[in-house]
Each structure stands twice: as structure tokens, then as C-alpha cells.
Amino acid sequence: MISKKVLILGANSDVAKQCILQYFQKGFSIIAASRKLKSLENFVLENSLNKTKIDLKYFDACDFSSHQKFYDELSIKPNIVIYAAGFLVENQKALQDFDATFEMMKTNYIGAVSILNIISTDFNNKNLERIIGLSSLSGVRGRKSNFIYGSTKSAFTQYLAGLRQELSSRKIIVNVLISGYIDTKINAGLNLNKNLIMQPNYVAEHIVEAGNSFTIVPNIKWKLIYFILKVLPESLVAKLP
Template identity: 35%
Template sequence: MPTALILGATSDIAQAIARELAAKQYDLILAARNMNYIERIQKDIQIRYGVQVKPMYFDATSYEQHADFLKQTEVFPEVVVVCFGYLGEQKKAEANWDEAYQILATNYIGAVSILNLVAQEMEKRKQGIIIGISSVAGDRGRKSNYIYGSAKAGFTTYLSGLRNRLYTSGVHVLTVKPGYVTTRMTENMNLPKLLTTTPEKVAKSISKAIKKKKNTIYVKKIWWLVMIIIRCLPESIFKKLNL
């Protein structure tokens, strides 16, 4: 059976992806910081789908431990999903370096640190799928979340370069831009229904995109149109908007 490694596996989106892949009979390595939570998820998935699930401790910002972490997976995974992320608070991050750093370190540096190692191994093996959960927030910076958005922009660009590099090795890289999703991350936000989806729909879209070898997906198609319009607005107009 193929194995999928899910990084940030306690995230609501990650849990839906884990169930989707388990239903397709993938064995799973679920990696996260909260071991009690991840062990509960492990038991639930094992019972429901009868696949092997290995829980592992993983902190995206403990860069120096990433090489050892990968060695300890024992089985090198065919699929790797980067699902961890930290939205943080924009206003706080403008004035407080620790908050700004945490946003950049989690969403960008942590992802680059672990995927650099994953990419080397997949390139050697000439197979593998890397899935990165990025964000439409990275498509254009706006005042309400440009520190998180700039980290996601960096991540999107990194994934694009990785896809280009690994193409000739037969390794596929999928960039996912979910739009608004009803998860712990957004529970205090008033999300517009038309632009909002569920973790289960994100997982289903990823499953289809893997099959079709898609490069980048917007989970709700309307986001593709919204972001084209937003990207086309001249800066002289965009800078005056309250976004």
C-alpha cells in the first residue's frame, strides 16, 4: 500500500485529507505537535478504514530536527502534504516581531525546510507527489493580512519552482488555494457563504487534482475569477481599497 505523510495533521483540513486518503487505502504518517490529539485521530482512522497509521511529533519551526524526523518515518512516503499553517494577527504582527516571525517561520521557512529534504529524496527515487496548502492571500498583498499573505506568496512561488525542477524526475507538485474554509483557523470570522467551503470539499478536490495531475487548484472555482480581477486592478486603485 502507498504511504502518505501529512504534516500539521491536527489541522481540520489535514484530517479531512487523511480520511480521504485512508478511504483510498493509503497508509498514513500523521505528524503534528499535539501528540494526544494525533493519537485520537490515529485510532479513529485505523478503526474506520483499516489502514496503518503512524503518529509522529513534528514542529514546522524546529528546522534542525527535520532531517532526523524524516529518517524516523521508516517508510519513505509516496505522498507528502504540507498542511500546517499559522494565520496569526496582522495588527499584532505589525508591531511585534515575535508574531511576525511566527507567521513567516511557520507558513514559509518551515515548509521550505522540510520540503527541501523531501524533494531531494523524491528526486533520487524518481517518484512522489508533494501537496502544499497555500492561500489566495498570497496572490496579492492587502492590509488586513499581508504578513501571512506574503509568507503564502513565498510558499506558492517555492512550490512553483519545485514543480519546475522536479518535472523531469517524474515528481508531481500540487499547489492548493482553498479560499475560505470553515476550520479552527477561521472560527471567529464572518465568512461569505459564496466564497466559503468545507475541509471535506478541499480533500475531495485534492483527490481529483492528484488523479488529473493538476498543478494549481482553487477549490471553489469562483476564487479563480475573484483573484484574476483582484490581480488586474491597478495599484493606483488597489491601494485605496479597504481590503
């Protein structure tokens, strides 16, 4: 029996690595795609993963011209696709350094649209059943502390919402993970509320166990924060950090 394939784009992230482990436990084969292949090679060795069930592929979210070739060269097209690539710089730096801002735009949104458009319009891939994008609570409402990063995540969430509608006639499910603080490399050094920090393996569980609902918000505390942010009047949002 041929196992189902999961393509993880941005597979070097902490959450993505936990997804690899959890999908392995469920018997899936993995295509782990990242710019940092050496890190992934070390991860495979450290966890004694069966090398016959994981392919490591070079993928640069920001090199849009390479995306079609990357996808075409996949010998077996995926059943599940996860877009986990992400890039973050603090808001004050982003305000003054457009190169940093553009890097966030390319990684968090433009690169995602580029590769996911290619994948979702491959009508020959009858195996495709699900696409999951990793977004952020930062994209729910614009706040002065992180509105530039948040805008890239908001755009990605809206793209996924429309893609879900586009693919519904083909019975392909699209999910978005709206996460709060996660104990990951991207958040290292930030002053975060320790009572709200989630571990990567916990977040990965919600990705691997994704159902039919579009929005996935792990943790009851973050669910509450998510719904409050959605309905909070603008006058009160403006008072948030």
C-alpha cells in the same frame, strides 16, 4: 500488495484530517505528523481508523534542526507529501508583535522549505511522485488587511512553483492549493463572508484528487476571485480591505 504512503505534515489541521479520511478510503497508508499527537490519537479513535495503516509522528515545523532526523527515521519513505501546517495572526497584531510575525514565517514558509528540501533531494526515494502545499488566496496580491500573513503564503507559493520545475525531470508533480475561506480552527472568530466559506472535506477532495496542473483553486466563486485578483490594477487593489 503494499499500499502507497502519504505523509501529511501539519496533520492536525481540519483540512488535513479530512485528507486522512479520504486517502484511507482510497486504500493509502498514512503518516500523520504534528506537534499535537493527542488530538490525532483521539481523531483515529473517533473515526475507528485501522491503526496498522496510520503512523502518528511528532513533527514541529518550526524546529528546523529536527527535520533531517524526522525524515531519516521514516521506515518507508512517502509517495505523496502534503504540507498542511499553518499559523495565522491578524495583521494589526502582526504589525506590532514581531514574535507573532516570525511564528507565521516559520510555520507557513521557512519550515516548509526546510522539510521539503530534505524530502525532495532524497534521490534514494524512488517512490516520491507528488508534493502538495496548502497556500492561500491571501498570497496572490498584497492587501492592507492581511499582507503579512499573505506574504508568507506568497513566498510558499513561489517556492512550490520553482520546486515543480526542479522536480519535473524526475516526473515528480508539485501542486499548490490556493484556497479562500475555509471553516477551520485557524479562521475561527474572523468576520468572513458566509457565502464564500468552504468546508474542510470539500477542500480535501481537491487535494486528494489533484491532477497535473500546478494551481488548484477549489470552488468556482474562488476561481473567479483568484483570476480577478491576478489581473486587478494596483489602484483598485489598494481600495480592497
